[in-house]
Amino acid sequence: MKAIVVYYSFEGNTKLIAQTISNTIDADIEELKPKKEIESKGFMKYLWGGSQVMMKKSPELFPLNKNAEDYDIIFIGTPIWAWTYAPPIRTFLENSNISNKKIALFSCHEGQNGKTFSHFKDKLKNNIFLGExxxxAPLKSNKEISVTQAKDWAKEMLTKAK
Ligand SMILES: Cc1cc2nc3c(=O)[nH]c(=O)nc-3n(C[C@H](O)[C@H](O)[C@H](O)COP(=O)(O)O)c2cc1C
Structure with missing residues (x-):
C-alpha cells in the first residue's frame, strides 16, 4: 500500500508532525506552499488568516511534486485557522479528485480544533476515514509527547488500512 502525507504548515508545528508520520511509516510527503504567504506577525496574522478562512479563499499553490490520487492512504494535516482547516488545504481539496482512498486526518492548534474533521469529511465524500x-501546540509545549503520539498513531493508521 502506498501512503502519502499532504500538509500545510505556517509556523512549523504541522510540519513536525507530518515529517514524523512520514519517517515512521516510510510515506511520501508533500508540503502545500501558497504562492503568496502571510507576512503578518502577532495579532495581525490572526486577522489576515482568519479573514481568508471566513471569505473561503483558496490561495494559489506552487505546483505539487506528487499526485495524491496515486496513493492508497492519504494523511492530511493542517494547522487550525478560525476553527477549521487552513486555506491552502481548501485549495488542495478543491483541486484534487480524491475518492475511494483511505484517509487519516491530523491537526495542530492552540486549544480550539472546532469542527475541522467534520469539515474535511464533508469535502471528502466517498472515502474511508481511518482516524483523526x-x-x-507541539512546538511550544508538547514536542516529545506529540512526536511519540504521532509515531504511534501513524503505525495504528497503517495497521487499520491493511
Ligand atoms: C490565522 C490563524 C488562525 C488561527 N486560528 C486558530 C483557531 O481557531 N483555534 C486554535 O486553537 N488555534 C488557532 N490558531 C493557532 C494555530 O492553529 C496553531 O498555532 C498551530 O499549531 C499552528 O500550526 P503551524 O505551526 O503548522 O502553522 C490560529 C493561527 C493562525 C495563524
Whole structure:
C-alpha cells in the first residue's frame, strides 16, 4: 500500500508532525506552499488568516511534486485557522479528485480544533476515514509527547488500512 502525507504548515508545528508520520511509516510527503504567504506577525496574522478562512479563499499553490490520487492512504494535516482547516488545504481539496482512498486526518492548534474533521469529511465524500488526531501546540509545549503520539498513531493508521 502506498501512503502519502499532504500538509500545510505556517509556523512549523504541522510540519513536525507530518515529517514524523512520514519517517515512521516510510510515506511520501508533500508540503502545500501558497504562492503568496502571510507576512503578518502577532495579532495581525490572526486577522489576515482568519479573514481568508471566513471569505473561503483558496490561495494559489506552487505546483505539487506528487499526485495524491496515486496513493492508497492519504494523511492530511493542517494547522487550525478560525476553527477549521487552513486555506491552502481548501485549495488542495478543491483541486484534487480524491475518492475511494483511505484517509487519516491530523491537526495542530492552540486549544480550539472546532469542527475541522467534520469539515474535511464533508469535502471528502466517498472515502474511508481511518482516524483523526489533533495536537496541542507541539512546538511550544508538547514536542516529545506529540512526536511519540504521532509515531504511534501513524503505525495504528497503517495497521487499520491493511
Ligand atoms: C490565522 C490563524 C488562525 C488561527 N486560528 C486558530 C483557531 O481557531 N483555534 C486554535 O486553537 N488555534 C488557532 N490558531 C493557532 C494555530 O492553529 C496553531 O498555532 C498551530 O499549531 C499552528 O500550526 P503551524 O505551526 O503548522 O502553522 C490560529 C493561527 C493562525 C495563524
Amino acid at each position: 488526531i489533533d495536537f496541542f
